[in-house]
Amino acid sequence: MDITSDIHSQHISRQFNHELEELKTHLMAMGGLVEKQVQDAVNSLLDADSSLAERVVDNDRAVNDMQIKIDDECTRVLARRQPAASDLRLVLAVIRAASDLERIGDEASKIARNAIELIENDSGSRGFVEVRIISEHVRRMMRDSLTSFARFDTDLALQIVEEDQKVDSEYQSAMRSLMTFMMEDARSISPVLGIMWILRALERVGDHANNLAEYVVYLVKGLDIRHTNPDDLDEEVGDR
Amino acid sequence: MDITSDIHSQHISRQFNHELEELKTHLMAMGGLVEKQVQDAVNSLLDADSSLAERVVDNDRAVNDMQIKIDDECTRVLARRQPAASDLRLVLAVIRAASDLERIGDEASKIARNAIELIENDSGSRGFVEVRIISEHVRRMMRDSLTSFARFDTDLALQIVEEDQKVDSEYQSAMRSLMTFMMEDARSISPVLGIMWILRALERVGDHANNLAEYVVYLVKGLDIRHTNPDDLDEEVGDR
Numbered sequence: 468m469d470i471t472s473d474i475h476s477q478h479i480s481r482q483f484n485h486e487l488e489e490l491k492t493h494l495m496a497m498g499g500l501v502e503k504q505v506q507d508a509v510n511s512l513l514d515a516d517s518s519l520a521e522r523v524v525d526n527d528r529a530v531n532d533m534q535i536k537i538d539d540e541c542t543r544v545l546a547r548r549q550p551a552a553s554d555l556r557l558v559l560a561v562i563r564a565a566s567d568l569e570r571i572g573d574e575a576s577k578i579a580r581n582a583i584e585l586i587e588n589d590s591g592s593r594g595f596v597e598v599r600i601i602s603e604h605v606r607r608m609m610r611d612s613l614t615s616f617a618r619f620d621t622d623l624a625l626q627i628v629e630e631d632q633k634v635d636s637e638y639q640s641a642m643r644s645l646m647t648f649m650m651e652d653a654r655s656i657s658p659v660l661g662i663m664w665i666l667r668a669l670e671r672v673g674d675h676a677n678n679l680a681e682y683v684v685y686l687v688k689g690l691d692i693r694h695t696n697p698d699d700l701d702e703e704v705g706d707r
Numbered sequence: 708m709d710i711t712s713d714i715h716s717q718h719i720s721r722q723f724n725h726e727l728e729e730l731k732t733h734l735m736a737m738g739g740l741v742e743k744q745v746q747d748a749v750n751s752l753l754d755a756d757s758s759l760a761e762r763v764v765d766n767d768r769a770v771n772d773m774q775i776k777i778d779d780e781c782t783r784v785l786a787r788r789q790p791a792a793s794d795l796r797l798v799l800a801v802i803r804a805a806s807d808l809e810r811i812g813d814e815a816s817k818i819a820r821n822a823i824e825l826i827e828n829d830s831g832s833r834g835f836v837e838v839r840i841i842s843e844h845v846r847r848m849m850r851d852s853l854t855s856f857a858r859f860d861t862d863l864a865l866q867i868v869e870e871d872q873k874v875d876s877e878y879q880s881a882m883r884s885l886m887t888f889m890m891e892d893a894r895s896i897s898p899v900l901g902i903m904w905i906l907r908a909l910e911r912v913g914d915h916a917n918n919l920a921e922y923v924v925y926l927v928k929g930l931d932i933r934h935t936n937p938d939d940l941d942e943e944v945g946d947r
Contacts, residue, residue: 542799549789649896656889
C-alpha cells in the first residue's frame with residue numbers, strides 16, 4: 468500500500484471511530500433525558516406538582532425525536548461503513564438500547580398522566596412510600612446500565628441483572644399491600660389503582676434497564692444472555 | 708465484466724435474495740407461534756384449562772429461542788452481505804419485528820400466569836366478555852400486521868394503526884366497568900385485578916402489532932412514522 472492510500476485509510480478509520488463515538492454520545496444524551504423524565508414524573512406525584520407532570524408528557528416528543536435521530540445515524544453508519552464484528556455489534560446494540568430508552572420515556576409519560584389524575588382527585592399519599600423506594604431502585608439501575616454501556620463494563624452490567632430480580636420482588640410485595648388497602652376501603656380503589664399503574668410502569672423501567680445491561684454483555688462478549696436464567700449467568704459469561 | 712464473473716455475481720445476488728426470503732419466512736414462523744401463544748393463553752382462561760396455560764408458559768422458551776436465531780441470522784447477513792438501501796431496511800425491520808414478537812410472547816405468558824391463578828381461586832367469569840372482545844380484536848391486528856409484513860402491504864399496515872386506537876378505547880371502557888365491579892363488591896377486587904392485568908397485556912399486544920405495522924411503512928416507504936400523529940399519517944404517506 469502506498470503512503471497516500473495508507474494515510475487515506477487511516478483517515479477513514481479515524482472518521483469511522485469518531486462516528487461510533489458520536490453514536491454512543493447521543494445514546495448517553497438520550498439516556499440522560501429519559502432518566503430525568505422518570506425522576507420528574509415521580510417527583511410530580513410526590514410533590515403534587517401537576518405542571519411538572521404536564522412538562523413530562525410534553526417532553527416525550529423530544530425523547531421520540533432523539534430515537535429517530537439515533538436510528539437514522541445507525542442506519543447511515545451501517546450503509547456507508549458496513550461495519551463487521553464488534554463494530555457491527557455496537558451499532559446494533561445502540562439501535563436496541565435507543566428503543567428501550569424510548570419505551571422508558573413512554574413509561575415516564577404514563578407515570579405523569581396517572582400523577583395528574585391522582586393530583587386532580589386529591590387522592591392522598593397512600594402508596595407513596597412504595598413509589599419512592601421502587602423508583603429510587605430503578606433509577607439507580609438506569610444510571611448503572613448507562614454507565615456500564617459507556618464503559619463497556621460487563622461486571623456492572625451483570626449486577627443490574629441481579630438488581631432487577633430484587634425490584635420484581637419489591638414490586639410484588641407492594642402490590643399485595645396495596646390490594647389489602649383496596650379491600651379494606653372501597654373508596655381507596657380508584658386512587659390505589661392509579662398508584663398500581665405507576666408501580667407497574669416503574670417495574671417496566673427496571674426491565675428496560677435490565678435489557679440495556681444485557682446488550683452490554685452482548686456487545687463485549689458477543690454473547691446473547693437475553694433469555695438465560697440469571698443463576699447460570701456468571702458461569703456462562705465466565706467461560707468466555 | 709466477463710461472463711464468468713457476471714454469472715458469479717448473479718449467483719451471489721440470488722443467494723442473497725434467498726437469505727432475505729429466509730429471514731422473512733423465519734419471522735413469519737415466529738409470528739405464527741406467538742399468535743398461537745396469545746390464543747392459547749386467552750382460551751386457557753375462558754375454558755378454565757390450567758394445563759393449557761402451563762403449556763403456554765413453557766412454550767415461551769421456544770419463542771425466545773426463535774428470536775435469538777433470527778437475530779443471529781440478521782447479524783450474519785449484515786456482516787457478510789453488507790446490504791444497503793431497502794435490503795438494509797428489511798434486515799433492520801426484521802430485527803425490530805422479532806423483538807416485538809418476543810414481547811408479545813412475554814405478554815401471552817403473563818396472561819397464562821394470571822389465568823392459572825384465576826382458575827385456582829375459582830374466580831368466576833366476570834370480565835370474560837371484555838377479554839374475549841379485546842383479544843379477538845388484537846389477534847386480528849397481529850394477523851394483519853404479519854400479513855402486511857409478508858406482502859409489504861402499506862395500506863393494510865395503515866389500517867392497523869387506526870385499529871390500535873379503537874382497541875385503546877375498548878380497553879379504557881373495559882377498565883372503567885371493571886373498576887365499578889370492584890367498588891360494588893370488595894371480594895371481587897382480587898379476581899378483577901387479575902382480569903385487569905390480562906386486559907393490560909392484551910392492550911400491549913395491540914401496541915406491538917401496531918409497531919410491526921409501522922415497520923412495514925418504514926420498510927416500503929423509508930419513512931419513519933413511529934411518532935407521527937395517526938391523523939396526519941395518510942397525508943404524509945400519500946406524499947411519497
